Amino acid sequence: MRKALSLLRASMSEGMSFFRISGRNRSRFMKVGVPVIVGVLFMVAMASYGYMMMEPLVGTGLEFVVLTLFVVFAAIFMLMEGIYKASGLLFNCKDDDIVLALPIKRSTVLMIRVMKFYLFETMVNALFLAPVMLVYGAVTGAPLMYYVVSVIALLLLPILPIVVSCVIGGFIAFFATRFRFKNLIQIVLTAIVMLVAVFMSFNLQDVIQAMAQNAGKINDVVTLVYYPAGQYIDLVRGFEWWKMLVFVGANVGLLLLMVVTLGKIYYKINSRVKVVKDDIGKREYSVVGRRPMVALVRKEIGRFVSSPVFVINAGFGLVLFIVACVFGSANADGMIGQIDEMGIEGLSAERVLDYIPAILFGLVFMMSMMTSITSSMISLEGKSFSILKSLPVSSMKIILGKVIAAMMVMVPVFLVGDLVVFVRFGFDFWQILMIVVASVIMPMVAELVGIIVNLKFPKMDAKDDVEAVKQSLSSLIAVSIGLAASAVMAYIIYSTFMSGMSATMMVGTGLALGMIVLAGLLIYLKKWGVKDFNAINV
Amino acid sequence: MIKISKVTKKYGTKKALNNVSFEVNEGEIFAFIGHNGAGKTTLIKAIMGIHDFDEGEILINGKSIKSRPVACKKEMAYVPDNPELYENMRAIQFINFVCDMYEVDERRRERNINKYAKMFEISQNLNDTIESFSHGMKQKIALIAALSHEPKIMVMDEPFVGLDPKAVFDMKELMREMAKEGKTIFFSTHILDVAEKLCTKVAIIKGGKIMKVGSMSEVKGDKSLENVFLELEK
Numbered sequence: 205m206r207k208a209l210s211l212l213r214a215s216m217s218e219g220m221s222f223f224r225i226s227g228r229n230r231s232r233f234m235k236v237g238v239p240v241i242v243g244v245l246f247m248v249a250m251a252s253y254g255y256m257m258m259e260p261l262v263g264t265g266l267e268f269v270v271l272t273l274f275v276v277f278a279a280i281f282m283l284m285e286g287i288y289k290a291s292g293l294l295f296n297c298k299d300d301d302i303v304l305a306l307p308i309k310r311s312t313v314l315m316i317r318v319m320k321f322y323l324f325e326t327m328v329n330a331l332f333l334a335p336v337m338l339v340y341g342a343v344t345g346a347p348l349m350y351y352v353v354s355v356i357a358l359l360l361l362p363i364l365p366i367v368v369s370c371v372i373g374g375f376i377a378f379f380a381t382r383f384r385f386k387n388l389i390q391i392v393l394t395a396i397v398m399l400v401a402v403f404m405s406f407n408l409q410d411v412i413q414a415m416a417q418n419a420g421k422i423n424d425v426v427t428l429v430y431y432p433a434g435q436y437i438d439l440v441r442g443f444e445w446w447k448m449l450v451f452v453g454a455n456v457g458l459l460l461l462m463v464v465t466l467g468k469i470y471y472k473i474n475s476r477v478k479v480v481k482d483d484i485g486k487r488e489y490s491v492v493g494r495r496p497m498v499a500l501v502r503k504e505i506g507r508f509v510s511s512p513v514f515v516i517n518a519g520f521g522l523v524l525f526i527v528a529c530v531f532g533s534a535n536a537d538g539m540i541g542q543i544d545e546m547g548i549e550g551l552s553a554e555r556v557l558d559y560i561p562a563i564l565f566g567l568v569f570m571m572s573m574m575t576s577i578t579s580s581m582i583s584l585e586g587k588s589f590s591i592l593k594s595l596p597v598s599s600m601k602i603i604l605g606k607v608i609a610a611m612m613v614m615v616p617v618f619l620v621g622d623l624v625v626f627v628r629f630g631f632d633f634w635q636i637l638m639i640v641v642a643s644v645i646m647p648m649v650a651e652l653v654g655i656i657v658n659l660k661f662p663k664m665d666a667k668d669d670v671e672a673v674k675q676s677l678s679s680l681i682a683v684s685i686g687l688a689a690s691a692v693m694a695y696i697i698y699s700t701f702m703s704g705m706s707a708t709m710m711v712g713t714g715l716a717l718g719m720i721v722l723a724g725l726l727i728y729l730k731k732w733g734v735k736d737f738n739a740i741n742v
Numbered sequence: 743m744i745k746i747s748k749v750t751k752k753y754g755t756k757k758a759l760n761n762v763s764f765e766v767n768e769g770e771i772f773a774f775i776g777h778n779g780a781g782k783t784t785l786i787k788a789i790m791g792i793h794d795f796d797e798g799e800i801l802i803n804g805k806s807i808k809s810r811p812v813a814c815k816k817e818m819a820y821v822p823d824n825p826e827l828y829e830n831m832r833a834i835q836f837i838n839f840v841c842d843m844y845e846v847d848e849r850r851r852e853r854n855i856n857k858y859a860k861m862f863e864i865s866q867n868l869n870d871t872i873e874s875f876s877h878g879m880k881q882k883i884a885l886i887a888a889l890s891h892e893p894k895i896m897v898m899d900e901p902f903v904g905l906d907p908k909a910v911f912d913m914k915e916l917m918r919e920m921a922k923e924g925k926t927i928f929f930s931t932h933i934l935d936v937a938e939k940l941c942t943k944v945a946i947i948k949g950g951k952i953m954k955v956g957s958m959s960e961v962k963g964d965k966s967l968e969n970v971f972l973e974l975e976k
Contacts, residue, residue: 489834489868491852499842503828510830587826591884593792594822595843596815741793 207308212316238661239677242684243331249687250274251335258343268437271340275361275433278332282325282365285674288394288516290366290373292670293321294470295477299667304471311467318370318463324675325362333358340440349443356448357436360455364432367462372397374466378473390512395519496597500605505612507584508577513669514584518610521575522617528567529621533628555701561635562707564625565642565714566697568618570690572646577610578654579682582740583663583672589742599737600730603655610651611644618643638711645718650686652725657682659736743767744789744895744928749798751784751950758784759795760950766895766928766943771921773937774930775967776947777975782930783823785947786899789928790820802895816844819893823900823930825880829873833864836872837887844891854890861912862886878904885913896920898929902936914940938967946974 258270294317297303303313337354340346376397380389435451494502508514532539544553585592592602622639625631631639658678666672673679700710744766751759759781766772776782787793789800791811800807802814827836834855841851859865862882872880881904888896896917902910917927917940931937937944938958944967945955953974954961962970 489832489855489865491834491848491855492838493846493848493851494838494842496843496845499839503831503839506835507828507830587824588828590787590792590822591820591827594790594815594818594820595840596812597843598812738794741787 207306208312208316211303211306211308211312212319239680242681246331246684247335250332251339254336254339255343258339262343267340267344268440271336271440272433272437274333274336275357275436276430278329279361279365279430279433281332282329282362283368284520285328286321286325286365286369287372287376287397288513289670289674290321290369291377291390291394291477292513292668293317294370294374295377295474297668300474304474309467310471311463314467314470315463318366318459321370322362322366322459325366326359329362330358333361346440350440353436353439353443353448356452357432357439360451361432361436363455363459364430367458370462370466374473377477388509391515391519394512394516395523399523497601497605497608500597500602501609501612504581504606504609507581508609508613511584511669511673513673514577514580517673518575518577518613521571522614525567525571525621526617526624529564529624533624536628557629559701559707560625560629561631561639562697562700562710562714564622564639565711566693568622568639568642569646569693569714569718571618572614572650573653573686573689573693574683575614575647576650576654576657576679576682576686577613578606578651579658579679580673580676581606581610581655582658582737583666583676583678584669585742586664586666586672587742589664589740593738599734603659603729603733603737607648607651607655610654611647614647614651615644618647632708635708635711638708638715642711642715642718645715645722649718649722649725652722652729653685654682656725656729656733657685659733659740662740664740664742743801743803743926744897745799745801746785746789747799747801749785749788749795749800751781751788751793751795757950759788762798762947762950762952764945764952764955766926768924768926769921770943771917771927771941772929773941773944774928774947775932775934775937775944775971776930780947781950782947783899784950786820786897786928786930789897790818791815792820817893818895818897819888819891821881821884821888821896821898821901823903825877825884825904827872827880827883830871832869832871833875833883834868836883837868837890840887841890846891850892851890854892855886858886858889861916862909876904878906878909881905882909889916893925895926896928898927900931901929902931902933910936934966934968934971938962946971948974 254270254274257273258267261267261269294314297317304310334354337351337358341350341354373394376390376393380393432451432455435447435454439447439451508518540553540556543551543556582589593599619640622643626636626639661676661678661681663672663676663678666676696714697710746765747763749759749762750757762781762785774782774785784793788795789802789807791807791814794808803817805814807814828839831839837855838851841855846854855868856865859868862885864879864882864886867875867879872883875883881901885901888898901913905913914936921927921942941958943955943957944961946953946961954970958967961967965973
């Protein structure tokens with residue numbers, strides 16, 4: 205046990221070094237203040253959102269429906285994230301050689317890694333849920349026992365998503381090793397599983413409707429969708445010790461069962477994942493010369509596609525954009541018909557159709573901001589950053605190489621989505637031109653923000669890609685900026701729509717502002733970003 | 743030629759390099775020795791423009807690494823102590839990438855890659871992913887990438903670590919050949935026998951300060967380099 209705790213401590217000090225920023229002596233504010241401020245802002249946003257949803261239900265006794273929704277959505281979020289994080293966190297870790305050589309059981313190694321995964325997911329879960337739990341407690345005047353149950357629930361609710369993620373992630377990692385292009389197979393399989401999860405969560409709307417219509421059966425429905433949430437809500441509505449014991453026992457038992465079962469085949473899977481199938485039967489090598497910038501961009505794209513975590517993380521928003529464009533175009537008549545039927549003043553089908561360019565512009569902006577590829581590109585350099593810095597190219601060129609590579613991933617996807625909407629809704633020339641320009645400018649703005657954040661908060665000692673892409677301060681800040689910018693854009697679209705502003709005017713103004721911001725970011729990057737780049741030591 | 747003048751580098755209050763000054767001239771093979779943590783890698787990274795330094799100046803063939811880093815780097819090649827290369831790349835892709843950065847034309851790079859890959863007996867593996875390589879193989883790839891653009895100055899941090907005996911021998915011969923051609927070779931090492939037999943000049947660093955610097959005979963006199971080093975360490 206002492207050995208396991210020791211290993212867990214060592215592992216946590218490496219993997220969970222969330223506040224560690226590489227490279228230089230930073231102020232206490234940068235190390236602790238910034239992440240705390242970001243975390244507090246995120247929790248305040250969640251609390252406000254929870255209160256807004258709960259307010260109409262005050263006094264009806266149905267306030268817990270909001271709590272249920274947050275629990276279920278947090279679980280879906282953890283599950284989708286966990287599926288692609290699991291294979292990176294559990295298998296083929298950089299510290300495998302040291303850890304597996306230690307005189308401890310292999311199942312203990314797995315347990316430690318699962319614990320690390322669990323603690324991170326619990327932290328994320330708490331960011332989502334704790335504010336809403338507090339709001340519920342305040343709104344309903346809940347007794348002290350409610351808070352005790354909620355704290356225990358914060359610790360137990362991540363278990364099921366983690367167990368499912370580990371099993372699916374492990375299966376994907378193992379299956380992918382049978383193929384030469386294991387990364388590609390891993391990306392495709394993970395994407396399929398995540399799309400299924402997205403599809404199922406879209407269908408959750410029916411469940412929510414059923415919940416709203418049939419309050420008496422709410423807990424049954426929730427239990428059916430996500431058993432631990434049902435148990436928790438049951439405890440919130442009426443505490444009983446035996447229910448508490450079942451809640452704790454079922455979740456902890458599930459975790460132990462997974463560790464014991466997976467522990468038996470963990471070493472076998474991990475050994476197979478390590479095998480590099482490289483016998484391509486081609487011994488002649490080709491010598492091809494390229495311009496430095498082309499070579500830099502190719503290197504970045506190669507790094508991107510070699511990492512399933514990186515691809516899935518970035519690809520999620522892009523796939524959602526395409527789905528939204530295709531789905532929106534295919535179902536436009538029905539959706540607009542429904543709007544007409546509502547008969548709300550100022551909300552006519554004609555007005556909505558006129559406003560489609562502005563909505564598309566907003567979508568391009570939001571998905572750009574949510575797809576911050578560059579926010580981990582510096583961190584992913586790791587120790588090889590020294591080699592990059594020793595090369596005879598300017599720091600600005602290296603940074604721009606990363607931004608261009610990210611844009612080459614994003615822009616074609618946006619243009620395909622745009623094309624679908626152009627064809628379906630018949631935009632005029634100026635609208636097409638502005639949207640096409642926006643589909644280049646907005647990703648560039650988003651990626652410049654990402655790289656600036658990563659230069660300020662690099663994590664050069666990440667043990668694996670998951671740490672750099674998902675568990676770093678840089679990615680947390682970039683995601684928070686993306687969420688805040690998206691919320692602002694949603695508000696702007698809504699208010700300009702209601703004010704009667706024309707779509708062309710809205711898009712034109714937005715594009716002009718985007719260009720000004722872009723110029724500002726480029727100036728900042730040249731003046732201060734390069735300094736940050738040069739100051740990073742590995 | 744590398745000219746290091748009064749270079750100081752601080753990590754917080756600790757001086758990793760303390761007023762370091764010496765020169766490495768054309769045609770010299772210069773060994774830089776010191777115990778772990780003495781400041782060898784810090785100075786090498788400062789020379790290469792990887793790390794900044796607080797005081798002093800480093801000139802590469804008369805150009806300042808601080809004010810003209812790209813021009814300086816064009817004349818140098820760097821082999822790191824731990825070859826952390828891009829694991830996702832094939833070896834040939836990595837070498838091509840480095841050559842692209844130095845804008846080496848295809849004919850020249852093909853000739854050099856073939857020559858050094860053959861010398862290090864790794865031609866058969868150039869199409870393999872770096873991820874699958876041992877430490878020594880990665881070191882060979884780092885060396886080939888460094889040599890392929892025919893640098894005037896070679897800066898190497900522990901270049902012999904992980905290499906097999908044949909590759910060590912070939913590398914030493916190559917360094918002698920390059921020095922004869924007037925190129926500058928500067929490297930850190932813990933293998934004092936190699937330094938003593940191979941190098942024309944040596945510097946010993948301790949706690950960020952240069953303890954001794956000069957030609958091999960000036961530094962060691964009648965003693966062995968090992969004895970001089972151990973006496974300084976006391």
